[in-house]
Amino acid sequence: MDEARLHDFMGKLVGDMGAAATLANVILGDELGLYRAMADSLPTTPEALAEKTGCHPRLVREWLCAQAASGYMVHDKGRFVLPEEQAMALALEDSPAYMAGGAAVVAALFHDKDKLVAAMRGDGGLAWGDHHPCMFSGTERFFRPGYRTFLVAEWLPALEGVVAKLQSGAKVADVGCGHGASTLVMAQAFPASTFIGYDYHGPSIAIANMRAREAGLAGRVSFQQASAKDYPGHDHDLVCFFDCLHDMGDPVGAAKHAYRALKADGTVMLVEPYAEDSLEGNLTPVGRLFYAASTFICTPNSLSQEVGLGLGAQAGEARLRAVFEEAGFNRFRRATQTPFNLILEARK
Numbered sequence: 001m002d003e004a005r006l007h008d009f010m011g012k013l014v015g016d017m018g019a020a021a022t023l024a025n026v027i028l029g030d031e032l033g034l035y036r037a038m039a040d041s042l043p044t045t046p047e048a049l050a051e052k053t054g055c056h057p058r059l060v061r062e063w064l065c066a067q068a069a070s071g072y073m074v075h076d077k078g079r080f081v082l083p084e085e086q087a088m089a090l091a092l093e094d095s096p097a098y099m100a101g102g103a104a105v106v107a108a109l110f111h112d113k114d115k116l117v118a119a120m121r122g123d124g125g126l127a128w129g130d131h132h133p134c135m136f137s138g139t140e141r142f143f144r145p146g147y148r149t150f151l152v153a154e155w156l157p158a159l160e161g162v163v164a165k166l167q168s169g170a171k172v173a174d175v176g177c178g179h180g181a182s183t184l185v186m187a188q189a190f191p192a193s194t195f196i197g198y199d200y201h202g203p204s205i206a207i208a209n210m211r212a213r214e215a216g217l218a219g220r221v222s223f224q225q226a227s228a229k230d231y232p233g234h235d236h237d238l239v240c241f242f243d244c245l246h247d248m249g250d251p252v253g254a255a256k257h258a259y260r261a262l263k264a265d266g267t268v269m270l271v272e273p274y275a276e277d278s279l280e281g282n283l284t285p286v287g288r289l290f291y292a293a294s295t296f297i298c299t300p301n302s303l304s305q306e307v308g309l310g311l312g313a314q315a316g317e318a319r320l321r322a323v324f325e326e327a328g329f330n331r332f333r334r335a336t337q338t339p340f341n342l343i344l345e346a347r348k
C-alpha cells in the first residue's frame with residue numbers, strides 16, 4: 001500500500017463527492033432562478049438575491065457559499081458575482097455553452113439507482129420510458145444548445161448536397177427524436193422542407209407535438225409514435241439519428257429500415273456521442289461522463305429491446321461503420337465532429 005497514492009485518491013474522491021453535491025445545488029439554482037437572477041454578473045448580497053427570487057435568505061447564503069467554494073461564483077466582502085462565462089453555462093439557456101440542463105440527467109441516475117440494481121441483477125434491461133421524468137426534460141435541455149449552435153451552421157453543411165435539398169424542399173425523418181429539439185431546429189431553418197419525428201416513447205412524442213405547436217411549426221413538423229424499425233415511407237431525402245442509435249436494441253435493424261426509407265440518393269445523418277475506437281482512447285473527462293451515463297441509460301435501454309446489441313455510448317466510428325455496412329450502406333464517413341459528438345454520414 002502506497003500512502004501517497006492513497007492520499008491522492010482520497011483527494012480525488014473528495015473532489016468527486018463535492019462535484020456530485022454541487023450538481024444537486026446546480027439543479028436548485030436552476031429551478032429557483034438563482035443563476036438567472038445573477039446573469040447580469042453584478043455583485044449581490046445573499047439578502048438581495050433572496051429578496052429578488054423569493055427564497056429564504058439563510059439558505060441562499062449557504063447556497064452562495066457552496067457556489068463560491070465550487071468556483072462557480074466569485075466572493076468579495078460578503079458580495080457574490082456570477083462571472084459572465086459561468087452565466088453562459090448556468091443562466092442563459094440560449095447560450096451555446098448552456099449546460100445546467102445536463103444536471104437533471106445526472107439527477108435521474110440517482111433517482112433510478114434501485115432500477116439499475118434490479119437490471120444489473122436481472123436481464124440488464126431498463127427501458128427509456130421507465131426512467132425518472134427529469135431524464136426526459138433534462139435530455140432535451142442538455143442537447144438543445146448543441147443543436148441550436150451546430151446543426152444548421154456546421155453539421156448539415158458537412159453532409160454532401162443535403163443543404164441544397166433542404167432549401168428546395170426535402171422530406172426528413174428524425175428517428176428517436178425525443179422531445180424533438182433537433183427536428184424543430186431544422187424545421188425553423190428550412191421552411192420548404194417537411195419534417196417528421198419518430199420515437200417509440202409515447203409521452204416524448206406528446207411533448208414534441210406541443211413544442212411544435214408552441215413554435216408555430218405544427219403544419220410542417222409532426223411527431224408520431226413509432227419504433228426505428230416500423231415508421232412509414234420510402235421517399236425520404238434525409239433520415240437522422242440524434243444521439244439514439246446506440247440506445248437501440250437493434251441498431252442494424254434500424255439502419256436497414258433507414259436504408260429502405262431513403263430515396264436512392266438519400267442520406268443518413270448519424271449523430272453519436274464523441275468516442276475513440278478503443279477504451280484507452282475514451283479514458284477522458286468526456287468519456288468518463290458518457291460511460292457513466294451509458295451504464296444507467298443507453299446500454300440498459302438497448303438490452304431492454306429485441307436483439308439487445310448493447311453498443312453503449314462509446315461505440316466509436318469503426319463499430320458504427322460496421323453497423324451501417326451490415327445494413328447494406330456502401331458509403332460511410334465522418335462528416336465532422338465536436339468535443340461531444342461524432343457526425344457521420346451514410347449513403348447507399
Ligand SMILES: C[S@@+](CC[C@H](N)C(=O)[O-])C[C@H]1O[C@@H](n2cnc3c(N)ncnc32)[C@H](O)[C@@H]1O
Pocket residue numbers: 128129139140143175176177178179180181182198199200201204226227228229241242243244247248249301305
Ligand atoms: C438520448 S435520447 C435522444 C433524444 C433526441 N434524439 C435528442 O437528441 O434529444 C434517445 C431517444 O431514443 C429513443 N429510442 C430508443 N430506442 C428506440 C427505438 N427502438 N425506436 C425509436 N426510438 C427509440 C428514446 O425513446 C429516446 O427518446
